[in-house]
Amino acid sequence: MTQEIPAEAGSSQLPRRWGIFLVWFLVLGILGVLGFSLMRAHQGPIGIGDGVPDFILTTFDDEQIAIGDLRGQVVVINFWASWCTPCEHEAAIFEQAYQMYKDRGVVFLGVGYADTEREARAYLEKYGITYPNGPDLGTRISQAFRTHGVPETYIVDPDGHLADVRIGPYATLNEIINAVEGVLGY
Amino acid sequence: MHKTPPFLSILAVLLLVILLAPVPTAAQGNEPTDDEVNAIAKQLYCPVCENIPLDVCPTQACRQWRETIREKLAAGWSEEQIKQYFVEQYGASVLATPPAKGINLLVYILPPAAFLAGAFILLRTLRSWRQATIQAEPVVPVQPEDPYIARLEKELRRRDG
Numbered sequence: 001m002t003q004e005i006p007a008e009a010g011s012s013q014l015p016r017r018w019g020i021f022l023v024w025f026l027v028l029g030i031l032g033v034l035g036f037s038l039m040r041a042h043q044g045p046i047g048i049g050d051g052v053p054d055f056i057l058t059t060f061d062d063e064q065i066a067i068g069d070l071r072g073q074v075v076v077i078n079f080w081a082s083w084c085t086p087c088e089h090e091a092a093i094f095e096q097a098y099q100m101y102k103d104r105g106v107v108f109l110g111v112g113y114a115d116t117e118r119e120a121r122a123y124l125e126k127y128g129i130t131y132p133n134g135p136d137l138g139t140r141i142s143q144a145f146r147t148h149g150v151p152e153t154y155i156v157d158p159d160g161h162l163a164d165v166r167i168g169p170y171a172t173l174n175e176i177i178n179a180v181e182g183v184l185g186y
Numbered sequence: 187m188h189k190t191p192p193f194l195s196i197l198a199v200l201l202l203v204i205l206l207a208p209v210p211t212a213a214q215g216n217e218p219t220d221d222e223v224n225a226i227a228k229q230l231y232c233p234v235c236e237n238i239p240l241d242v243c244p245t246q247a248c249r250q251w252r253e254t255i256r257e258k259l260a261a262g263w264s265e266e267q268i269k270q271y272f273v274e275q276y277g278a279s280v281l282a283t284p285p286a287k288g289i290n291l292l293v294y295i296l297p298p299a300a301f302l303a304g305a306f307i308l309l310r311t312l313r314s315w316r317q318a319t320i321q322a323e324p325v326v327p328v329q330p331e332d333p334y335i336a337r338l339e340k341e342l343r344r345r346d347g
Contacts, residue, residue, distance in 0.1 A: 023303070033289070083234075083246040114276055115247075137274065139233055139276055140277070
């Protein structure tokens with residue numbers, strides 16, 4: 001003999017089932033968001049051959065430079081900070097490299113990371129840097145490149161793909177020349 | 187003729203000098219104290235030194251940031267304006283407490299929601315345990331074991347009857 005479930009009991013189970021479904025949905029959703037965040041946090045910098053993320057650098061001279069507008073040229077992007085001692089070691093040789101390549105279709109950009117404007121300007125003046133430099137407003141550019149610190153240098157080929165990365169400082173002018181020539185020779 | 191005592195004249199001159207003397211800048215509140223700077227700095231984190239509040243971070247980057255806070259305070263900026271400036275310059279992640287918008291809302295909604303859900307589940311569990319205990323307990327008629335009480339009750343019943 002079978003026992004019939006009263007209709008009222010069946011309808012009272014419905015909100016309970018929806019509640020359980022909702023709780024599981026929320027729990028899995030939160031775990032998904034956490035997992036995605038962890039995955040992003042542990043990703044390294046963008047890889048060689050990857051498309052370089054779009055960004056606009058507002059320079060200390062209020063000029064706006066969009067990376068997308070620099071297609072067809074090799075772009076050297078150097079992340080630095082005035083409080084970063086290794087950055088100081090390469091600052092002067094970057095200016096020398098810029099002077100060598102500025103008429104050869106190579107663009108140099110400096111991105112000041114987590115820096116204060118006064119100290120950043122003083123740093124640029126101290127090392128006589130004349131190529132475009134600007135602050136990384138909202139740390140958006142360094143986040144897009146997934147940098148881990150400063151100094152870091154990214155060389156972009158004329159097609160907008162990453163061609164070379166240097167985590168840490170360049171020790172000599174020749175190292176920069178070799179890196180740039182390697183990309184120009186593609 | 188009435189003559190003013192000399193010490194009163196000196197006192198009056200001294201009072202005049204004190205009143206007319208230029209007030210030092212620090213007394214006007216233009217030079218923020220370390221406490222005032224740190225009150226804002228402890229609500230900020232620089233991206234270089236994760237998990238160390240700006241007020242106690244010893245790095246040069248953080249010293250520069252604290253100096254910026256001092257300059258902004260001296261320029262008459264409010265705490266909110268300074269925090270907003272740092273967010274614009276370095277991103278919302280510099281704030282110790284994330285702004286309540288976008289995905290950050292989860293931080294504010296989830297803990298109290300989880301607490302309420304936990305309290306509800308606990309309440310329901312306790313209630314069901316209590317009901318199970320009541321149902322499980324056999325109803326035992328009270329038997330007076332004391333012969334004196336038995337006699338007393340018997341007497342009371344006799345009198346009532």
